[in-house]
Amino acid sequence: MQRRRFLTAAASAATAVLSPGCSQAPAPLVGGFAGIDMARGHALRDLLARGSLPAPAAQRRTRVLIAGGGIAGLAAARALRLAGVNDFALLELEDSAGGNSRAGSVLGRACPHGAHYLPVPGDSAPEVQNLLEELGLRQRVAGRWRYDEFTLCHSPQERLYWQGHWHAGLLPVDGVAPRTLAQYRLFAQRIRTLSRAAAFAMPTFADWGNNKAVAPIALALDAITFDTWLGGEGLDDPHLRWYLNYCCRDDYGAGSASVSAWAGIHYFASRHGFAAPGEGGEGAADDDSDGLLTWPEGNGFLVRKLAEPLAPGQQLRTGHSVLRITEQRHGVQVDALEHASGQVVRWQADQCVVALPVFIAARVVQNPPQFLRAAAAQLAWAPWVVTNIATNAPLTDRPGAAPAWDNVLYTEATPGGLGYVDAGHQRLGLGALLTAPTVLTYYEALGDVPGGRAQLARLPWQHWAEAAVAGLSGPHPDLRERVERVEVTRYGHAMAIPRPGGLKTLSKIGTQGNVDKRMRLSNGERQRPLPTPATARLAFAHADWSGYSVFEEAFTRGHGAGLRAAAG
Template sequence: MQRRSFLTAAASAATAVLSSACDQAPAPLAGGFAGVDMARGHALRDRLAGGSLPAPSVQRRTRVLITGGGIAGLAAARALRLAGVQDLALLELEDSAGGNSRAGSVLGRACPHGAHYLPVPGDSAPEVQDLLEDLGLRKRVAGRWRYDEFTLCHSPQERLFWQGQWHEGLLPVQGVGARTLAQYRLFARRVETLSRAARFAMPSFADWGSKMPPAQILLALDAITFDSWLTGEGLDDPHLRWYLDYCCRDDYGAGSAVVSAWAGIHYFASRHGFSAPGEGGGDEGGVLTWPEGNGWLARQLAAPLRQAGQLHTACSVLAITELPGGVQVDAFNHSSGQVERWQAERCVVALPVFIAARVVQSPPDFLRAAAGQLAWAPWLVTNLAISGPLTDRPGAAPAWDNVLYQDGAAGGLGYVDAGHQRLDPRAAVTLPTVLTYYQALGDVPDARAQLARQPWQHWAEAAIAALSLPHPDLRERVERAEVTRYGHAMAIPRPGGLKILSQIGLQRLSVGRKQLLNGEQQRALPTPATARLAFAHADWSGYSVFEEAFTRGHGAGLWASG
């Protein structure tokens, strides 16, 4: 029996068995905050605002210091090791590395605290392809590249709750009118035309090594919002606009009224395009995923650092000072309560731009310009451990990614099921699992203050209420809820961002030297840098996805190895 058919039949059976239990009163909700420690970040802010830093009591030395243990910082460390540099250290604010790709577990069940998938990378991201090859997820078989079948997202991949039932895919199709379908086709043609007219690469700066600025057509799209561009193109269908707004919030943390038209088109044109229903293909691209999401990748990248004693967690960077003969970094160790002073030849600043602008002493003009241009989206991730199968509305079978057309929570993006990748299809409807519910709050007023003020129960109950529409017995099945808050999760690609950040990348170009690593020549990558500092973070692309962060970190690591 095919997995999709089995899930449909098993879900129906589970609904019948569990319907009699819906009258039972739910137990008090257990849970709390998890993942990011907002108090640490605020303590750093308050210390810097006070203007007086405590004197360091510990002195340390290393050849290359990396500040920031997100994907960019971890990629820089990997590039340094590949280049033969073993004398390095990485400082990370939280108790584990990974940034937005961090993961955890609830009641022993692995689940993401942030990013939950990686699209199969294209040829413009050879650094990411090389990583996946090193991890055994990408292999050449009979002359063709193949990806690990156990890691590729199992079918069914996506479904949409709309008009009281589940539909396959995320684009509203069944029951829409002829005009809606015509608008889908029109948008598909516009994406195809723009893809031929200019290069939409992932990572976005893939061609900057030749010091060529973005094409004028990209800069024209960057100058206006996506909503404005859609209106100008006559694309006003509410179903299409809902879907495109969802896509922007999903990848960029804010909706189509906030992000640039370049970002809105780039979402599709840089990867798998957009295919209208009935025209072949499909806009669903292959993705790699794990029960803990991209936390699996972060763990592989961090493992060599932990084993070598080079990963220093619970460290708040207080000041980065560039000196004639090297770099001096002061950091507060939350475990020991001491301020440590690090001396290094070079430093990779893999911190969010707004933090880098605060801690880098006498920050260069290009860092100030980037910090002034960017805005950051708050995010909320709620993990709900459930005891067993849920009552499900009619329609498409349970999927990995489950989205609600009308989500009851602010910024709601639906949920992913941590149990979806289990090999036994019966597990999806018989065993306990974790549902990870996402909320992008980049265009929600006062969201950051609410994240700091509201208790965890407020967010957990809101997530449960939203998901109870398709799953009316959810509250009775929740065993524990854990909420992860991101006050500044990701940079939002607003109008004008591509222009400013590309100018910085070209004017302040430092190129990592080309080397023979693993027997192959590595390409030179643009890295905003000074004499001793290289800046690497997804912020320098204006938006946060794995490919951008990893490739920028890789380039900074090559630079620091020179």
Template sequence: MQRRHFLATAAASVLAGCHEVPRTLEGGFTGIDMARGHALRDLLATGTLPAPAVVRRAQIVIAGGGVAGLAAARSLRLAGVDDFALLELEDEAGGNSRGGQVNGIACPLGAHYLPVPGDDAREVQDLLEELGLRQRVAGRWQYDERHLCHSPQERLFFEGEWQEGLLPVQGVGVATLAQYRRFAERVQALGQAARFTMPMLKSVDSKRSIAPVQKALDAITVDEWLARENLDDPHLRWYLDYCCRDDYGAGTARVSAWAGIHYFASRHGFHAPGDAAPEEREGVLTWPEGNGWLTRRLAAPLQDGGQLRTACSVLRIAEGRHGVEVDAYNHATDSVERWQAQRCIVALPVMVAARVVQQPPAFLRAAARRLQWAPWL
């Protein structure tokens, strides 16, 4: 074929493709029942809730069946408390850590891995041992290799090429690499000056207070701290903004410097390109259905014991002289149920909790006010 004929044929093919009707991609929300949410919204908009059709009693009510609610239920069971009820809006507990299927193939609907816990996360280590994911072999702890993913790497399309990792390295200048190293040094120094741990509660001292350096970082944003440190490289700034949005839902202009440093210092630090990193740095536990593998095992004993109540939307939580009242809309029976309990564990998102808890405490009101300006609202 001559070059002229080849070019003409290719051009004709492109033009012909321009007239094809684009294929419509169908989509929607998965894992959440929007009809239930809308029905609840309309019900609350009336200002008057239906009278309870039935009154139930339990020693403790847990509002919310995500990881927090399931963890609370596990703690109660371990403490020998079985007289409780866990109320969950969806048909399956797990919240953002549920799993699903696409054409029969398991897939996550949200959280899809669990970092190998450090020494501070003893409770997580105990759970993994309970689930058979970790055991002591010849005096050393080992994780089940079937569920362990070593050094997973994400990829970034940058400057027209794919590169390993999310930190821009291809085509960047010497000054950028120098700022990467300087940021790594600052993270390491701050991690030595104060404790940055997961869970964060382990960061406090015996007086339940955090170190002065952490308080100072919490009083300013990541952007303000970077400016003070003369870390102004756009590639570094972009990456840190991405990390904050990924973990906290807001960028470096809104996230505190303490939280920004905690992102790295509580894990395995920040490693500039070319620097040595621990072999276990990125080890994670993962499954085809993501963390749904974990939540389903946490929920199983609650289903067997009758404590898990799905398809129940919490409408009102009110503290009284003799305990707590929790009103919930049972979508299966299309009626309101009232639960009377000695205590209620509120394991709901902040914005939901602030609306259903009657006379919410000051810290909950303050948190809700801050989140009203979050970018996803």
């Protein structure tokens, strides 16, 4: 609380000196695109579209080939190492691994290029808990689990810019009508009731391997949109609906009119519920169970830790486009374009972990199994833009709540805007918080924006940079004059959108080919068997198989696929 009071006082002092001043034409922004190479991905698309792939110029051999270096692929590599299997190769399209959890830096300041936090995992995600324990971020103290206090998100965690002021938290509360508060309480009660009526686990498939059918109530919610369910419940308050729509766009890339009711409810019921004002909730417990883990570079910290043990150029091979995966009687044949040499390399392996987005897997796997075709037909993907804005000092603030890690605008100037996180928020020195340069990471989810993916490919980086700076200049009038550099990262297919029908389709697929065995790994922990969509020699692992993209889903699926490949 001292930190919060200090920041509030400092923000008030800064606001007192706000003045219009003399306006001058702003200097052009300096920056460019960063993070991923869209042209490289499109080259793969164009090669596949032609249907005539180059002949292999070299051949290599490994026991297990991992196709894809996102969180699922990195988790599979870790599982193989823990099982004592070091003869594997991981092929990644970009020049660094990590998927949409990548990170980078602007002017030497670390910042996320995508996912920026990890909720403290619950007991349904023991694989993630084990990872955090291995990294020293979780330990048992006096019989209770504690998480590294330097990694837990510092207070204040979030705030909302609304009606010209900053407000603590993201739920509009100050000055709202009694009916709004009543609807908040009603929604909280419905979440509690549904949490008891159906399993809303994180990861979603935690019980699928135990032959438990998906609850009928979950399938009924999966059949309609979240907006339809809210309307049927009489939950029509505009402030509540704004907040729920924001939550869906933030986690799923599309709003409450697009995602299923099951997904909208799962957002709350799978983690820490929904607390109406005055009812306690997140942060009310005396332990760390409701916390968020974050770093200046976001989940890029976890990517770095997962990639560090992998031998570069041997186990981890970046700059490779997987072109063809062919399952054979005695192994798997994988053709990949090595971008540095321009040659196609043919890999022979005993097993293959296909840790690729489902729409890519369906194109490169030869004679794809029916469950892969069904998943590709069901899913849709949201494009995203992540804009990192390096500033030479913290910004002048409008009145209200103190600067926070997560800063959201009730009325966004950009169609898909979701606000920004401050890469400098985890600093320990309060003096540095008020004076040091930082990076603001601004997020835009374009899943509901018509032509959003085409805009990503067509518009220059200046379009996205100018839109982000203009959108944030309302709450931060001195932003433009403090900007040093802007870097824009584009994701054409950032995450699967959990549309109606997705749970039904993917839950049927979830247990197909589940031949995992219980194993005791080199860290001494017995691992549970996990449902892994698979054929005889292919194990499929990606957050897409859960229908939406979060770390727990990707990591747990990759871990299970790695165990399966080790056992095969």
